[in-house]
Amino acid sequence: MSTVTTPPATGTVGVQPPPPGKGRSGPKGSSVGDVAVSGFSHLFLIVWGAMVVLPLLWVVMSSFKSDAEIIRNPLSMIPDGLHWDNFSRAWSNGHFNDVFLDTIIIVGGGVFFTMLLGSMAAYVLARYEFPGNRVIYYMFLAGLTLPVYMAAVPLYKGIDNMGKILPFLGHNQYAMLILVYVAWSLSFTVFFMHSFFRTLPSTVAEAGLVDGCSHTALFFRVMLPMAKPGLISIGIFNVIGQWNQWYLPVLLMQPESGETKKAPIAQALIDLSVNQGYRSDWSGMFAGLTMAMLPVLAVYIIFQRQVQAGLTGSITK
Amino acid sequence: MRHGKARFVASFLVLPVGLYVFYVLWPYAQDIGYSLTNWGGYSDTQEFVGLDNYVRLVKDELIRKAFWHSVFFLVTVPVFTIALALLFAFLLNVGGRGSRAGVRGVWGSSFYKVVFFFPQVLSLVLIAIMWQAIYRGDEQGLLNGILMKIGLVDPEKPLQFVADPTPFLGVPTVLWWLLLIAVWGGTGFYMVLFSAAMQSIPKDIFEAATLDGATRVKTFFRITLPLLRDSVSVAWVYLGFIALDMYALVYVMTPSQGGPDHASEVFASVINFTAFNKGQFGYACAIAVALGIFTLLLAAVQLRVTRRERIEY
Numbered sequence: 324m325s326t327v328t329t330p331p332a333t334g335t336v337g338v339q340p341p342p343p344g345k346g347r348s349g350p351k352g353s354s355v356g357d358v359a360v361s362g363f364s365h366l367f368l369i370v371w372g373a374m375v376v377l378p379l380l381w382v383v384m385s386s387f388k389s390d391a392e393i394i395r396n397p398l399s400m401i402p403d404g405l406h407w408d409n410f411s412r413a414w415s416n417g418h419f420n421d422v423f424l425d426t427i428i429i430v431g432g433g434v435f436f437t438m439l440l441g442s443m444a445a446y447v448l449a450r451y452e453f454p455g456n457r458v459i460y461y462m463f464l465a466g467l468t469l470p471v472y473m474a475a476v477p478l479y480k481g482i483d484n485m486g487k488i489l490p491f492l493g494h495n496q497y498a499m500l501i502l503v504y505v506a507w508s509l510s511f512t513v514f515f516m517h518s519f520f521r522t523l524p525s526t527v528a529e530a531g532l533v534d535g536c537s538h539t540a541l542f543f544r545v546m547l548p549m550a551k552p553g554l555i556s557i558g559i560f561n562v563i564g565q566w567n568q569w570y571l572p573v574l575l576m577q578p579e580s581g582e583t584k585k586a587p588i589a590q591a592l593i594d595l596s597v598n599q600g601y602r603s604d605w606s607g608m609f610a611g612l613t614m615a616m617l618p619v620l621a622v623y624i625i626f627q628r629q630v631q632a633g634l635t636g637s638i639t640k
Numbered sequence: 641m642r643h644g645k646a647r648f649v650a651s652f653l654v655l656p657v658g659l660y661v662f663y664v665l666w667p668y669a670q671d672i673g674y675s676l677t678n679w680g681g682y683s684d685t686q687e688f689v690g691l692d693n694y695v696r697l698v699k700d701e702l703i704r705k706a707f708w709h710s711v712f713f714l715v716t717v718p719v720f721t722i723a724l725a726l727l728f729a730f731l732l733n734v735g736g737r738g739s740r741a742g743v744r745g746v747w748g749s750s751f752y753k754v755v756f757f758f759p760q761v762l763s764l765v766l767i768a769i770m771w772q773a774i775y776r777g778d779e780q781g782l783l784n785g786i787l788m789k790i791g792l793v794d795p796e797k798p799l800q801f802v803a804d805p806t807p808f809l810g811v812p813t814v815l816w817w818l819l820l821i822a823v824w825g826g827t828g829f830y831m832v833l834f835s836a837a838m839q840s841i842p843k844d845i846f847e848a849a850t851l852d853g854a855t856r857v858k859t860f861f862r863i864t865l866p867l868l869r870d871s872v873s874v875a876w877v878y879l880g881f882i883a884l885d886m887y888a889l890v891y892v893m894t895p896s897q898g899g900p901d902h903a904s905e906v907f908a909s910v911i912n913f914t915a916f917n918k919g920q921f922g923y924a925c926a927i928a929v930a931l932g933i934f935t936l937l938l939a940a941v942q943l944r945v946t947r948r949e950r951i952e953y
Contacts, residue, residue, distance in 0.1 A: 360856065361746055361747075363731075364731035364732070364746050365746065365747075365748075367727070367728070367731055368728065368731055368732065368746070368752050371724075371728060371756065371827070372752060372755045372756065374824065375755055375756060375758055375759065375824070375828065376755060376758070378770060378771075378774055378782065379758065379770070381774075381782055382770055382773070385773075393780065394780065397779070397780040397781075397782070397785050398782065398785045398786065398789070440655055440656040440659070441656065443652040443653075443655075443656060444652065444653055444656035444657065446652070447648075447649050447652045447653055448653075451645065451649050453646070453649050459653065459657060462657075462660075462661075462665070463660065465665075466660070466664050466665070468881075468935055468936065468939045469668065469932055469935055469936075470881075470884055470885065470908070470931065470935060472887060472907065472908035472911055472912075472928070472931065473667075473668065473671060473911075473928040473929075473931050473932050473935075474664065474667035474668055474671070474928070475908075475911055475912065475915065475924075475928070476667075476671070476674065476681070476911070476915045476921050476924050476925050476928065477666070477667035477668075477670035477671055477674065477925070478663070478667045479915075480670075480681070480921070481663075481666070481667060481670070502659060502663065503663050505659055506659040506660050506662070506663035506664050507663065507664060509656055509659065509660050509664075510660075510664070513656070537644075537648075538644065538645065538648040539648060539651075542652075563760075563761060566763060567763035567764055567765070569763070569764065569765045569888060570887070570888070573891075588763070589763050589764075589765040589766070590765075592763075592765050592766055592769055593765055593769075593891075593892060595769075596769045596772065596892065605773075605780075608769070608773075609773070612766060612769060612770060615763075615766055616762060616766060619761055619762060619763075620758065620761065620762070623757075623758075623761040624754065627754050627757070630757075630761065631753065631757060631832050634760065634829065635829070635832055635833045635836060
């Protein structure tokens with residue numbers, strides 16, 4: 324309660340009364356100032372908070388309106404009735420059944436293999452001396468700066484050619500997209516986990532080796548569990564990154580004629596809004612957005628501390 | 641033991657390095673090769689044309705536009721996002737300095753942090769589609785609707801937002817509206833980042849400053865800001881990449897993905913358009929190489945500017 328910064332005279336609100344020494348000149352004007360500053364702070368913070376929340380709330384509220392109500396009264400925050408049919412329509416029109424399954428397969432596989440391969444490479448690069456170590460490390464770092472759009476044309480063509488030899492690695496295939504996600508997430512994962520493995524004490528590793536532990540067992544049984552905080556950070560980072568990835572699926576998940584399209588969530592949303600003439604079905608589009616938005620926000624609110632720490636921590640490393 | 645170690649190292653590296661080289665490095669390398677040909681993409685005929693594509697690129701009006709639009713975002717996205725994030729982090733932490741216990745968050749600061757962070761966990765595509773509805777060019781859009789209600793916008797002439805190529809301050813209006821979304825989305829994340837950095841500054845520094853009679857504003861500019869230098873430069877580097885990454889918004893929101901009238905072209909949209917609509921893969925690769933050089937130069941500048949001794953406390 325910032326308003327409880329009462330002047331020292333009342334002194335009963337649990338705040339220690341200031342020592343009556345003569346040297347204190349500061350606190351005199353500061354409590355009035357504090358209230359003003361804190362009120363001012365809240366004003367700004369609330370305005371920005373409203374700017375963040377209101378659009379999201381507007382989308383959720385609009386998803387319960389009928390199309391007629393959206394046209395008649397687009398701004399109202401309270402719908403006349405709860406039109407749940409918007410959701411069932413969006414669910415079936417947007418093929419959300421398939422979309423959620425596709426997303427779970429692709430993001431689940433992508434993140435799992437990114438973490439596994441990324442921490443394996445990072446571990447070896449961080450803790451073993453061998454010729455070429457630095458070269459490989461800098462090779463991974465090089466991928467941090469260059470944007471994915473740069474590789475669009477050769478990647479598209481390469482996947483095309485690959486699909487002619489190994490069909491499961493061609494366009495519109497789970498395995499292909501998972502491998503591409505992993506490859507494009509490795510740079511940052513290796514970079515982050517490398518610095519993490521460096522900080523782990525080497526005495527534990529030495530003790531393990533003396534006890535006859537193999538290098539592989541040492542990694543999986545000792546080092547990986549010790550790196551858990553780092554793994555959680557970079558894991559959250561990768562989940563959010565791959566969940567939000569839209570360009571690679573748009574580029575690489577083009578179905579051949581007759582194939583059903585496998586679309587992760589971001590791509591499915593693009594299809595909803597850009598391609599399928601959803602413009603006429605506004606309530607359905609709002610319902611689709613709401614369905615894509617609420618689960619993520621719910622998970623985020625439950626794990627907010629870890630998500631905030633994970634995301635901000637992973638970029639300052 | 642020796643041999644065991646070599647085999648172990650190799651076995652751990654072969655898959656990640658293999659995947660990375662095949663799906664990331666090799667396409668980059670191929671860009672350079674293809675950029676020297678006139679390859680159309682849908683046939684296999686390609687002739688070596690030397691540097692013709694690069695000569696054409698320098699004169700290309702579209703590339704010039706994409707370049708200046710990228711520069712616009714590179715300047716504005718970090719400046720506005722960092723300024724707002726710093727302001728909010730400051731208000732969040734120092735605004736509540738009521739007790740004599742030093743710096744303390746305002747009441748409800750963790751609530752603000754949770755809310756401000758929302759856009760960061762939502763996918764960029766979802767945000768783009770949502771803002772498309774907010775930016776609708778008639779009275780049903782959220783912004784137009786509100787502005788008409790309070791009488792700032794004439795109902796006969798609603799704002800066109802991302803369909804508006806007319807220049808504002810010398811820059812197409814559509815870019816300003818896209819900028820607003822980027823700043824809206826990024827501020828919360830960097831506020832959380834800066835706020836954590838502010839809280840890690842030892843309290844005695846602030847106490848000393850207060851005893852010496854420094855005002856809040858002075859404390860902020862003389863103590864907090866210099867000590868946040870590391871975080872701010874990290875933020876600047878990342879926001880630089882985000883600024884080059886505005887393509888998601890352009891792709892979802894603007895007419896013909898770079899329009900109207902090419903007013904929102906960025907490098908990525910030009911590459912996509914050249915390769916997949918015009919069928920000029922060779923030329924698109926030359927643009928990609930140009931984008932790569934641009935990015936590397938940018939990274940070099942950023943490393944140069946942000947390199948400085950760390951302050952330990």
